[in-house]
Amino acid sequence: MGEGFGKGCHLHLIDGSAFIFRAYHALPPLTRKSDGMPVGAVSGFCNMLQRYVDGNNGPDAPTHVAVIFDKGSHTFRNVLYDQYKANREEMPEDLRPQIPLTREATRAFNIACEEIEGFEADDIIATLAVQARDRGGRVTIISSDKDLMQLVGDGVEMLDAMKNRRIDREGVIEKFGVPPEKVVDVQALAGDSVDNIPGAPGIGIKTAALLINEFGSLEELLDRAEEIKQPKRRQTLIDKREQIEMSRSLVELDADTPLDFTLEDLEVRDPDPEKLLEFLAQMEFRTLTKRISEKLGVEAPVVPEPKPEAANPGEVAVEEPPIDPDRYEWVRDRTALDAWIEKIIAVGRVAVDTETNSLNEMRAELAGICLSVEPGEACYIPVGHKTGASGDLFGSDELAEGQLPLDEVLDALRPVLADDAVLKIFQNAKYDCKVLARYGVEVAPIDDTMLLSYALHAGEHGHGMDTLSERYLRHTPIPIKTLLGSGKSAITFDRVPIDEAVKYAAEDADITLRLWLRFRPMLHQRKVTAVYETLERPLVPVLAAMERAGVKVDRETLSRMSHAFAQKMAGLEAEIHELAGRSFNVGSPKQLGEILFDEMSLEGGKRGKTGAYATGADVLEDLAAVGHDLPARVLDWRQVSKLKSTYTDALQDHINPETGRVHTSYVQAGANTGRLASTDPNLQNIPVRSEEGRRIREAFVADEGKVLLSLDYSQIELRILAHIAGIDTLKAAFRDGQDIHAMTASEVFGVPMDAMTPEIRRQAKAINFGVIYGISGFGLARNLRIPRGEAQDFINRYFERFPGIRAYMDDTKAFAKEHGHVVTLFGRKIHTPEINARGPRASFAYRAAINAPIQGTAADIIRRAMIRMPEAIAGLPATMLLQVHDELIFEVAQDKVDETINAARAVMEGAAEPLVKLDVPIVVDAGQGANWAEAH
DNA sequence: AAATTCACG
């Protein structure tokens, strides 16, 4: 033992509970490999201790140190107030078993570890701090807990280890507006929602500090409460005196905790390397064990390596040769090609991949085709490679050596590709099928590893070849960049030297086949065969046909609008600069934020995480509403700018010169819920909500003698919600064809239907949508721009009136937590891997899990309609062109409009059947016109 | 490449 504690000594007191919680929330839920014990918080805790110890050198190093923990949940404060900390959530299940381990960790670092039954850590810290101070020593409390700030002063400081910021007397005044000795008085008034300390209702820290500074102390304030001018505040202080005084006793720390140890026991000790490393090894912290053993100059104990995980748990490993690009074959003559075709027919399946000179399926020209029949056996048949790939600036259009003629290859392959008895396997079949179709080659039947993965793993990960190969084959494919380069100097695939192309291209076919071998049997095991066979596979040719058809877009109309928008923008820009007093880039949120909140010093400037002011539409609207002209003009400018750049300008570039039409591409495996996505260009977000924007739809026109037809599902998601959650009132309303939002308003707000106002209906509509999105008080409040409490009241009343909705939400959450996925009415599984995470990520996952079955079921229904549509309209001069989530757009000869509507509507309204019989009617509205604006 | 904003259902 060293000398007694006294002058010159420096005591560090670490708030152990704060360390634990911070560690727990900062790290993903790690488990110990050998037995699955959760150890994430312990790991973080050790890292924090290690960092703390490392930082302790130099003149300011502590002479004494202890980590202080809470022990027991019942303390003297619970006797004072039975609601003390009553709103605390239960400790998470996976944290509880880690608590004793953090004590062990502390001892392993050879740091004093102190706790006393029935006392909070804060009281022990207070007691030690006071003792140390009284004996002339310095104290640093390592915590950012504001409850400890009352201890600061006279050589006692706090240190926020996270921000590495010391908090002294000045810091406390900054935080509380009063010096440390009056912090308790302020806290007594302000209360604390975290610890459930009531305080004085309606008084926060700011007001409390004001009052205490004015009256000098809490006692004085309460005694002279009559003198307060504000009537409400005066009354509160008089009425709630008892509650405020009790709050004070709750927040005041007890510096007389009976200790069973002394300050001398806390003397800093060097860690015992053997003991520390043994603990770390036992926890199986590899990195930390290594780092600390290096630091201490000791050999690291052996931590057992975990067994490598099987690529797919539950899967039998497939015996396959390694992926070796040098083994692939370059097919350069007819004999070789015929041998491959013979092999394909014998096996009855082949993985196919086409290489082209463009990613645009409507323009791409074939460079070559690759085939694979068995893992490790693949070939590349080049047909369009040009000479002069490198060195020659312009290349040359001369065909390179060693290629069969394109026509000969296609003629030879055509029968196999159309052969019912030969399955053609692709990764993203739609792309290859569209390219081949342009060469007059039909491909059927097909399988698609991307869609297999989508049916199996939606929500778990992406479904691109690279992702799948790395995840399921533990192999990183040759990056296409190594062949094509990137940026300006990038070349197209038809200019890649053939010997290199063989390795890359054939590898893709090899990988596709290997993925197929794994995924195919998994469909049954995971019970998603029906999803794949009825919702995915048959949709491929339907989408391919829609994309190839394209929609006619009138360039003149767009061009005229572009010019009008440009003029309007210029006018607005001049006005904006005038109002700002100087010129700046209106398109730059950063510059705009500085103008608004720094130069013009408008209220409400909030900075985002990057430090820039937020200038979103909601912010600007609030400013405009209080009479500021500049933000109002910027909103106008932004609207016009968006319409011009994204729509009238960009859309013109997408008009295919050969067809005069715009050919979007649908991403079938993009959205986790089963929805499609539309890209290049996105035709699912063409403006409609604003009058000005809607006019862009006038540019989407029908060919001569034809009209555009739009059929859309009415309120499909709410109908599905009513069915799934089993809400009789809602179901009846839909059956009776009532206004569903007005009905909701009537039920929730108690307003009779004949007294309904548009405003009340609007609020009910927002709640209805909110429910579909996994409602929260915060979200609804923001949407309706009402106080959060009011929004919460709405929600509560809604749940009271429709208890089935809450039951649905609870059940869905529980299902997701148990199974890791949710499921649509048609069996589509949407995985929710983050549902058991913690913090904001879990909240996201929760809301997504609520929404997914509803959005996903709607997506399934329209998919079923689309798949049946070609046959239903087969005899009609009608083409299905576009899908916008709940809407299908057709182009049809003028004289067959009614017949088409009848046929298409029947398919859409009956799309759920026979698999699912909904308790609510499905209603489809129809519109027609020369352009999309008229048809919608 | 990331962040911000905004268009749609």
Place this chain on the structure above:
DNA sequence: GACGTACGTGAATTTC
């Protein structure tokens, strides 16, 4: 103890 929030998308633009 502290934090961030309606669900699902794609594209243009600015900024780093």
